[in-house]
Amino acid sequence: MTPTAPSASPGNQAGPDGDPSAQAVVLDAVHKRYGDRNAVDGVSFTVRRGEFFGLLGPNGAGKTTLVEIMEGQRKADSGTVTVLGTSPWPRNPELLPRLGVQTQSSAFFVRLTAREHLRTMAALYRTDHAAADRALASVGLTEQGGTRVDDLSGGQRQRLAIASALVHEPEVIFLDEPTAALDPQARRALWQVLRDLKGEGRTIIYTTHHLDEAEALCDRVAIMADGAVVALDSPAHLIAAAAPTTRLVVPDDRITLEQAQAIEGVDAVTEEPGALVLETLESGKVLAAIDALAGLRGVQTRTAGLEDVYLALTGTGTGFDGGTTPQR
Ligand SMILES: Nc1ncnc2c1ncn2[C@@H]1O[C@H](COP(=O)(O)OP(=O)(O)OP(=O)(O)O)[C@@H](O)[C@H]1O
Known part of the structure; x- marks a missing residue:
């Protein structure tokens, strides 16, 4: 193979x-x-x-x-x-x-x-x-x-x-x-x-x-x-190639589900306890839109790690939930 x-x-x-x-x-x-x-x-x-x-x-x-x-x-x-x-x-x-x-x-x-x-x-x-x-x-x-x-x-x-x-x-x-x-x-x-x-x-x-x-x-x-x-x-190339989607985690008291879904460049929005998770391939653009709506305080970028790539390739993968980086 x-x-x-x-x-x-x-x-x-x-x-x-x-x-x-x-x-x-x-x-x-x-x-x-x-x-x-x-x-x-x-x-x-x-x-x-x-x-x-x-x-x-x-x-x-x-x-x-x-x-x-x-x-x-x-x-x-x-x-x-x-x-x-x-x-x-x-x-x-x-x-x-x-x-x-x-x-x-x-x-x-x-x-x-x-x-x-x-x-x-x-x-x-x-x-x-x-x-x-x-x-x-x-x-x-x-x-x-x-x-x-x-x-x-x-x-x-x-x-x-x-x-x-x-x-x-x-x-x-x-x-x-x-x-x-x-x-x-x-x-x-x-x-x-x-x-x-x-x-x-x-x-x-x-x-x-x-x-x-x-x-x-x-x-x-x-x-x-x-x-x-x-x-x-x-590792960096594997992660970048396998997980181009960025997940932005926004506290749910900052924007509504409808506002999040309406942001251009957002592909999907899911709800987590206390937060909305916005999936996007254009994180810069979406972060700018969130900033304009509610500011970036408390917003985090969730990135994939090698473990997520590994799990996906070896057949046990789920959606990634790797490390998170505060925006401010
Ligand atoms: N001496 C042996 N005789 C028969 N089968 C073997 C022998 N050594 C390994 N195998 C089989 O070959 C396959 C690969 O085993 P191998 O030990 O190389 O895997 P591994 O990736 O190193 O696993 P682990 O992470 O558990 O050490 C397995 O199915 C194992 O059962």
Whole structure:
């Protein structure tokens, strides 16, 4: 299946993507079946070097299978897979040190301290001790370097899992829900760690169920459903293409239903407790009309988010009720 609107571009077109040195991962018509189940059903896209690339989709959409194929842990049934200019299958000893893999079930040497754990990982990769300290610092765990892995908090362990994937300074990093089970504060702290990694020029392939996170962090996201990519673009483009309608929320003591319906450019008006919701494709014009009628105090613009696009594309969507922005 070909990616559909809002973006038909799988990212394999000419332009910067056509330059192999600018490509971290290139997938072309990748298929993988388990029995009669199409886990990955003809996926094609390119991840650019230095890109923060999100892979989204409901449970069973095929994300893990696809990531495992990119990592060289699984063989595709057909199609071509190129990672840093080479095939990851069969397992390629030259390629492995250039990839970093964090999984939700990352294994730790729990009786060691965080620093000892990373030094052990560094030794396995034949990297020096200093690399372990750099990895600790890059996830903000320097102070916990002497703490036994057993005694780290959940958030600190998640960060250690990322540090373990980084210790050999890989060019491409695969992260599988790295913020799962973190409290909001720890989650935000980790966002900064991830932004810093991107700032260092690393390519990040990021699987998550947190749509706000994908919207905040990812340069582009691929949304998968039933083994296929159903949309691929930047979060902003996906949102703009999928939800051109703006909803203006006006307190119901400001204008009447009849006045709202009579405003030129208003496509529909619905009533909510305490407010009228005006749908329009011409928000500037309609806001000017509301301003002339009643002023803009208390009027809010309701915008769609990536979650609304995702729900619509993966078959569970309703009308959007994303974030609201006061007009004044
Ligand atoms: N080893 C396997 N043997 C048989 N079927 C499998 C195997 N691994 C995955 N599947 C099936 O392939 C499909 C895709 O699974 P996959 O784990 O890739 O999806 P996912 O998008 O990563 O899901 P989740 O978000 O739950 O991790 C599912 O129907 C799953 O049951």
